Amino acid sequence: MIHAAGYRWKEACVTLTSTDPNYREKLDAIRSALSRLQECEAFFSIDEFGPFPVKVSGGRSLCGPREVRVVPQWQTSKGYLIVTAALELSRNQISHFYSERKNTAEIIKLVEMIRDRYRGFQRIYLSWDAAPWHRSKKLHDRIGELNGSRGDAPEIKILPLSGGAQFLKVIESVFSGIARAIIHNSNYASVEDAKEAVSRYFEERNTSFRMTPRRAGRTLWGKEPAPSVFLETSNCKDPKYR
Secondary structure, three states: OOOOOOOOOOOOOOOOOOOOOOHHHHHHHHHHHHHOOOOOEEEEEEEEEEEEEOOOOOOOOOOOOOOOOOOOOOOOOOOEEEEEEEEEOOOOEEEEEEEOOOOHHHHHHHHHHHHHHOOOOOEEEEEOOOOHHHOOHHHHHHHHHHHHOOOOOOEEEEOOOOOOOHHHOOHHHHHHHHHHHHHOOOOOOOHHHHHHHHHHHHHHHHHHHHHOOOOOOOOOOOOOOOOOOOOOOOOOOOHHHO
């Protein structure tokens, strides 16, 4: 009788939420900027990937009938890697470099690199989460200095994400794609080998979208779990692959 009435055992769905009281206001500001983005403007989703250890990594792999892949539980890491990167949404291009730590100085370095790379643009929008180094006074003072001496450089505008809304960071989908494609099931001999693989991944991704230019939207690339588009309903941060 219970089954006939339509009752079933189901897992509860975990909803994506933010505790930020200004969640809707910040979301609307980002949506508004993206909807009005001009050819002379660029919008960047910014974050850091890592630190992740360079060692024998597990993951799903294709195995033969009697083959069992084994990964040691305890290993000595060959080093650690942090990727500081920005994804430009309208052209789907990644800018990145490698850092030794996550701090304000590294973010300032990224902002200056993007500013120099996009000279001739009228304005660039930078969007990141509420990490301490993303909202430091030193960072905002430096951005103020850069905007005060523009020349042919673009104006920099900050559009932060709401606190606790990491699932809206579009670049997280790219990082999940990296984890699935080149980190899982890997055994790099050194940190330099891991850097070379990451750089090659970004280069191939950038080339793919340069050859077929299109605004970030429905298209997935490689093993990315969500398209490179800002949507409130997207979950760009895949916990299984980070």
